[in-house]
Amino acid sequence: MYKNTVLVVDDQPLINVMLKEVLSNSGFNTFVASNYIEAVEIAKTEQPDVAILDINLPDIDGIELLSKLKEINPDIKAIFISGSFDPQYAQKAADKGVLRYFIKPFDVFELANFLVKISSVDSASKGENKWQMIGKK
Amino acid sequence: MANDRQEMKTEIEKSNHYNKYFTKTSYTIKQDPPLFVKEGSHRVIIKYQDEADKTFEYDVGLSVIEDTEGHLGYLVSVEDTKKLEEKKIKNAELERWLTEKQIAASYVHELRNPLFSIRGFLQILKQSFVDDDKRKEYTDIALNELDRMNNLLSDYLSRYKEHNIINGRVNRCISVKNIIEELIVFFQHSMQLKGISYTLEFGNDEILVSIDKEQLTQVLINIIQNAIDAMSNGDNLTIKAFKEDNWVCVEITDEGVGIKQDDLDKIFVPFFSTKEKGTGLGLYITKQIMDSNGGSINIVSEEGKGTTVFLKFPEAKENQ
Numbered sequence: 001m002y003k004n005t006v007l008v009v010d011d012q013p014l015i016n017v018m019l020k021e022v023l024s025n026s027g028f029n030t031f032v033a034s035n036y037i038e039a040v041e042i043a044k045t046e047q048p049d050v051a052i053l054d055i056n057l058p059d060i061d062g063i064e065l066l067s068k069l070k071e072i073n074p075d076i077k078a079i080f081i082s083g084s085f086d087p088q089y090a091q092k093a094a095d096k097g098v099l100r101y102f103i104k105p106f107d108v109f110e111l112a113n114f115l116v117k118i119s120s121v122d123s124a125s126k127g128e129n130k131w132q133m134i135g136k137k
Numbered sequence: 138m139a140n141d142r143q144e145m146k147t148e149i150e151k152s153n154h155y156n157k158y159f160t161k162t163s164y165t166i167k168q169d170p171p172l173f174v175k176e177g178s179h180r181v182i183i184k185y186q187d188e189a190d191k192t193f194e195y196d197v198g199l200s201v202i203e204d205t206e207g208h209l210g211y212l213v214s215v216e217d218t219k220k221l222e223e224k225k226i227k228n229a230e231l232e233r234w235l236t237e238k239q240i241a242a243s244y245v246h247e248l249r250n251p252l253f254s255i256r257g258f259l260q261i262l263k264q265s266f267v268d269d270d271k272r273k274e275y276t277d278i279a280l281n282e283l284d285r286m287n288n289l290l291s292d293y294l295s296r297y298k299e300h301n302i303i304n305g306r307v308n309r310c311i312s313v314k315n316i317i318e319e320l321i322v323f324f325q326h327s328m329q330l331k332g333i334s335y336t337l338e339f340g341n342d343e344i345l346v347s348i349d350k351e352q353l354t355q356v357l358i359n360i361i362q363n364a365i366d367a368m369s370n371g372d373n374l375t376i377k378a379f380k381e382d383n384w385v386c387v388e389i390t391d392e393g394v395g396i397k398q399d400d401l402d403k404i405f406v407p408f409f410s411t412k413e414k415g416t417g418l419g420l421y422i423t424k425q426i427m428d429s430n431g432g433s434i435n436i437v438s439e440e441g442k443g444t445t446v447f448l449k450f451p452e453a454k455e456n457q
Contacts, residue, residue, distance in 0.1 A: 012254065014254040015253060022257060083250060104252065105252040109260060
């Protein structure tokens with residue numbers, strides 16, 4: 001069974017568009033949310049396996065949001081993204097089981113590759129090659 | 138009760154506190170005399186009789202303590218008002234810097250959002266070009282420039298960190314020799330790789346400076362890294378540390394490519410760099426740190442022969 005549904009939660013719409021583009025093309029069924037309410041809604045209806053969460057959302061912070069998502073799916077995996085690095089927060093996040101903490105602006109393919117690694121999805125044929133194909137046209 | 142208080146006054150007069158602060162002194166009390174039979178806080182001006190015209194102001198607090206059996210005790214606190222003022226100013230300065238730092242941090246945080254979406258879209262774009270397509274190279278340049286921009290933002294924040302430390306620091310004595318020796322271990326590998334040797338020249342005296350360890354380390358790393366970057370196989374790095382009058386001098390001499398006279402004039406200007414990936418903030422920050430610690434930095438260089446950086450710090454006394 002593939003674990004291939006990803007939820008991205010960031011309040012920046014363009015970041016959501018960009019991450020959806022990258023992750024969808026890497027073989028993930030990707031949903032985006034820009035706030036707490038949307039995130040919980042998607043978590044209930046789509047049952048994502050992995051959540052990529054911006055830690056500074058206007059209505060909730062990353063760790064709190066992760067707790068809410070875990071109430072819906074205790075097995076959900078989490079990756080945090082943020083514009084700054086706070087070692088104390090990172091420690092708390094690690095204690096909550098957050099797998100990685102990416103600092104913006106980071107390499108999006110590093111994120112995609114990490115997701116591939118933890119999700120057993122073989123994206124090679126769907127993902128990066130797809131862009132290569134477009135380039136050759 | 139009046140008797141109790143009279144007794145208490147006598148007790149205080151006999152106590153060490155009284156002897157320490159009020160013996161051989163005449164004092165005037167601005168409010169609520171007499172001090173020692175009245176609870177509360179008081180400002181006391183003390184004139185030393187043996188030191189002409191010297192006036193000291195103290196904030197004095199007195200509390201009467203009574204236990205369940207009715208025994209009276211007292212609590213006296215004496216604080217130098219001048220020191221209190223200094224502390225207040227220092228706290229206000231620190232608070233101002235912390236606020237500014239916070240604003241800077243949130244700006245940087247917000248700027249990284251658009252930087253990240255640009256970076257991501259550039260990466261997507263880059264994937265669509267074949268290897269020999271010029272446009273692939275252009276997106277690479279744009280990505281590198283974007284990362285450089287992000288490094289500038291990080292440097293900007295670290296500048297705030299330095300100021301924060303300056304205002305919040307506790308004066309400490311740091312051994313220059315120890316720090317240099319620690320740093321040489323850190324740089325040893327990269328010097329070996331480039332075939333660079335080094336000489337350390339210290340006297341026997343302990344050389345102490347009063348500066349935050351992190352700041353001193355940053356100053357020395359910036360200079361030593363520049364020296365190593367400028368040198369090549371067979372060159373030697375010399376670091377001297379010695380005392381001169383009330384100053385601690387550190388001289389870092391490399392046998393590298395040297396600095397052009399035109400560049401030497403601009404070397405402390407922010408964002409000026411001769412390195413391909415330099416931010417141009419290294420020496421600017423170094424100078425800021427030296428200035429804010431009452432020190433100085435001077436650079437003498439000859440193209441093709443090498444560069445010497447002269448650092449001067451006020452000497453720290455052991456008991457500082």
